[in-house]
Amino acid sequence: xxxxxxxxxxxxxxxxxxxxxxLYHGLRNRAYGTHVVAGTNPKRGGEEIEGIPVxxxxxxxxxxxxxxxxxxxxxxxxxxxAIVEAAAAGVPFVVCITEGIPAQxxxxxxxxxxxxxxxxxxxxxxxxGIISPGKCNIGITSGDIAMPGGPVGIVSRSGTLTYQALxxxxxxxxxxxxxxxxxxDPVPGTSFIDCLAAFEADPDTLAIMMIGEIGGSAEEExxxxxxxxxxxxVVSYVAGVTAPPGRKMGHAxxxxxxxxxxxxxxxxALASAGVTVALNPTEAGEAMVDVVxxxx
Amino acid sequence: MxxxxxxxxxxxxxxxxxxxxGGVADTVDQAVAQAEESGYPVVVxxxxxxxxxxxxxxxxxxxxxxxxxxxxxxxxxLDIKGHVVKRLWVEHASDIAxxxxxxFTLDRSAxxxxxxxxxxxxxxxxxxxxxxxxxxxxxxxxxxxxxxLDAATEWVGRAHLDxxxxxxxxxxxxxLYACYTEGDCDLAEIxxxxxxxxxxxxxxxxxxxxxDNAAYRHPEWEEFAGSDVEDVRETRAKERGLNYIGLxxxxxxxxxxxxxxxxxxxxxxxxxxxxxxxxxxxxxxxxDVMAAALEVINSDPAVKSIFVNIFGGITRVDExxxxxxxxxxxxEISSPIVLRLDGTNAVAGRAILADHLSDRLVAEPxxxxxARRAVALAGGQS
Numbered sequence: 001x002x003x004x005x006x007x008x009x010x011x012x013x014x015x016x017x018x019x020x021x022x023l024y025h026g027l028r029n030r031a032y033g034t035h036v037v038a039g040t041n042p043k044r045g046g047e048e049i050e051g052i053p054v055x056x057x058x059x060x061x062x063x064x065x066x067x068x069x070x071x072x073x074x075x076x077x078x079x080x081x082a083i084v085e086a087a088a089a090g091v092p093f094v095v096c097i098t099e100g101i102p103a104q105x106x107x108x109x110x111x112x113x114x115x116x117x118x119x120x121x122x123x124x125x126x127x128x129g130i131i132s133p134g135k136c137n138i139g140i141t142s143g144d145i146a147m148p149g150g151p152v153g154i155v156s157r158s159g160t161l162t163y164q165a166l167x168x169x170x171x172x173x174x175x176x177x178x179x180x181x182x183x184x185d186p187v188p189g190t191s192f193i194d195c196l197a198a199f200e201a202d203p204d205t206l207a208i209m210m211i212g213e214i215g216g217s218a219e220e221e222x223x224x225x226x227x228x229x230x231x232x233x234v235v236s237y238v239a240g241v242t243a244p245p246g247r248k249m250g251h252a253x254x255x256x257x258x259x260x261x262x263x264x265x266x267x268x269a270l271a272s273a274g275v276t277v278a279l280n281p282t283e284a285g286e287a288m289v290d291v292v293x294x295x296x
Numbered sequence: 297m298x299x300x301x302x303x304x305x306x307x308x309x310x311x312x313x314x315x316x317x318g319g320v321a322d323t324v325d326q327a328v329a330q331a332e333e334s335g336y337p338v339v340v341x342x343x344x345x346x347x348x349x350x351x352x353x354x355x356x357x358x359x360x361x362x363x364x365x366x367x368x369x370x371x372x373x374l375d376i377k378g379h380v381v382k383r384l385w386v387e388h389a390s391d392i393a394x395x396x397x398x399x400f401t402l403d404r405s406a407x408x409x410x411x412x413x414x415x416x417x418x419x420x421x422x423x424x425x426x427x428x429x430x431x432x433x434x435x436x437x438x439x440x441x442x443x444x445l446d447a448a449t450e451w452v453g454r455a456h457l458d459x460x461x462x463x464x465x466x467x468x469x470x471x472l473y474a475c476y477t478e479g480d481c482d483l484a485e486i487x488x489x490x491x492x493x494x495x496x497x498x499x500x501x502x503x504x505x506x507x508d509n510a511a512y513r514h515p516e517w518e519e520f521a522g523s524d525v526e527d528v529r530e531t532r533a534k535e536r537g538l539n540y541i542g543l544x545x546x547x548x549x550x551x552x553x554x555x556x557x558x559x560x561x562x563x564x565x566x567x568x569x570x571x572x573x574x575x576x577x578x579x580x581x582x583x584d585v586m587a588a589a590l591e592v593i594n595s596d597p598a599v600k601s602i603f604v605n606i607f608g609g610i611t612r613v614d615e616x617x618x619x620x621x622x623x624x625x626x627x628e629i630s631s632p633i634v635l636r637l638d639g640t641n642a643v644a645g646r647a648i649l650a651d652h653l654s655d656r657l658v659a660e661p662x663x664x665x666x667a668r669r670a671v672a673l674a675g676g677q678s
Contacts, residue, residue, distance in 0.1 A: 077513075100509045102509045103480075103482060103507050103509065104439070104507065104510065107402060107407065110407055111407070111408065111438050111440045115438075140609065142608070142610060142639070142640045144640065145609070145639060145640065156555075158554065158556070158558075159554075160551075160552055160554075160556035160607050160609065161555035161556055161559060162555075163553075163607050164559075164638075164663075167607070167638065184555070186404050187407050213554075213558060214558070216404040217404065221405060239555050239558040239559040240559075240561075241565065242562050242570075242571065243558055243574075244541075247541050249541070249554055249557070250539055250553075250554025250557060250574070251554045251555075252508075252509060254558070258422065263562075279562075280559065280562065280563045280566065281559055282662060282663055
């Protein structure tokens with residue numbers, strides 16, 4: 001099993017044109033084996049691009065193809081509207097990798113989904129996407145660094161560190177059920193807790209790797225949830241121990257404000273929730289390999 | 297982007313938030329002219345993006361021309377925690393009956409907007425939060441609903457603002473919320489928000505942080521660009537479109553991805569060194585980007601070694617390797633470079649570089665090994 005996406009996931013790529021990022025990534029995802037069933041473009045309804053049928057709206061695409069996931073990589077100006085359009089069309093799982101959406105738009109889109117379209121789960125924005133190895137890959141993760149078969153579930157706020165984690169595990173012959181990049185923005189649609197709960201409920205996931213970074217309090221909240229509701233072993237790494245306060249470290253959400261959001265506070269919270277806290281990505285990979293070997 | 301107080305007040309004014317009559321001055325003469333315009337007594341305030349101006353002598357009351365000359369002369373050029381005062385804000389001094397606090401920001405846990413209002417303003421709100429948390433009235437606002445005048449009216453009552461201030465304060469809060477949302481602020485804070493003896497409510501200070509992601513729809517923000525602390529390295533990096541933050545160590549860092557770049561700083565630190573910078577070259581690690589990154593890092597005299605940490609995801613390591621070689625042809629680098637290249641096409645990438653390795657260009661198999669090497673080349677523990 002896997003969480004959120006699997007071999008039955010059918011993807012509509014929003015904002016598709018011969019030169020769009022959406023097409024580029026959509027084709028990569030299709031090459032991995034993902035069912036990319038449709039694209040949307042208000043000006044290109046009825047066309048076909050690289051064998052992908054194009055519809056004017058997400059609603060039409062869903063009706064015609066039964067798409068049950070959408071992939072958004074349109075520019076920040078259009079991304080929030082695209083998210084709401086997908087939700088309004090009844091798409092249950094929306095992946096938005098777009099970086100640079102204004103926080104006001106992001107907060108508004110998130111709360112519109114909560115209120116009007118509670119059946120839709122948003123992943124991102126500003127995330128690498130999600131991969132259930134061997135089944136479905138939506139986003140920009142390179143499929144060949146992932147390994148099917150489990151038993152590890154990965155959830156991460158950072159893109160490259162997610163790849164690093166996948167790579168370290170695959171190199172050691174430890175596979176993954178699903179790897180979710182929740183993204184580095186201030187209002188992520190899917191939280192650590194959402195993923196931890198889904199991994200806890202997934203019988204094939206036997207251990208969880210969680211990669212956090214400075215800023216906000218998502219890791220602390222995750223730690224509380226782990227202490228109360230997660231029985232599976234969790235290995236964690238938090239980036240940004242040496243980050244200076246008041247500076248955004250690349251991600252809009254990665255900023256230490258005053259004494260809040262430091263890596264140390266997050267690592268302490270995770271450690272006291274019984275999580276194995278590694279000091280660098282390599283150590284995290286090694287610790288997870290140990291955990292998996294002990295599981296037998 | 298953090299705004300200076302005067303910029304924040306000018307931004308407030310666009311949304312109809314009352315502020316004191318005043319203006320900016322870069323010289324003593326301009327300060328005098330501005331004081332005449334605003335009407336005595338005036339307050340002469342240093343414009344720096346750092347707290348504790350008052351204690352540092354950066355805020356002074358002036359009753360006449362002679363006092364304006366004296367204070368403006370003293371404050372211009374004053375060094376406040378490393379920020380040199382280049383500009384003043386001179387405004388008509390307000391009599392203060394009461395000082396309140398008001399702010400809007402995003403509550404990332406609740407995923408809604410957070411309003412904070414207190415009848416105990418004028419001091420650090422963090423201090424109030426610790427010593428007297430009940431004095432802060434919290435309001436969570438669903439962005440879909442926004443802030444109505446009714447909700448604001450209920451809120452000012454709950455915060456125990458003085459009766460005569462409530463109506464004006466509620467109207468002001470609705471305007472401040474509009475400034476925060478339509479104005480794309482990460483933070484809009486007024487401390488203190490004052491009630492004058494004549495019963496007028498207005499903003500005596502302004503702390504505004506703008507959301508850089510929204511700059512594309514605010515051409516008017518261009519006038520806010522520029523900082524009071526100039527890090528030449530950061531200016532240089534910005535010109536080249538690089539995501540760079542200057543730090544004080546001796547190991548120059550180039551990595552792809554914000555998380556990996558942050559992690560690289562941490563690992564260098566664990567190995568006993570310290571990073572000279574944060575630099576995320578993102579997904580497109582081609583020769584142009586690599587050359588620009590190496591140029592910026594090479595121009596930092598504190599750098600003694602350079603750690604290039606690349607994990608190829610969508611970026612292919614063979615392309616990165618070619619990019620590095622091409623960049624090295626273009627830029628003369630004075631420090632040894634340690635490479636750690638992993639991920640997609642790493643074997644091909646390493647093969648491309650194999651013939652070019654030397655004591656000036658070193659490859660290591662893992663991030664930890666590379667960090668140790670880079671720290672050693674930078675002269676060991678710092």
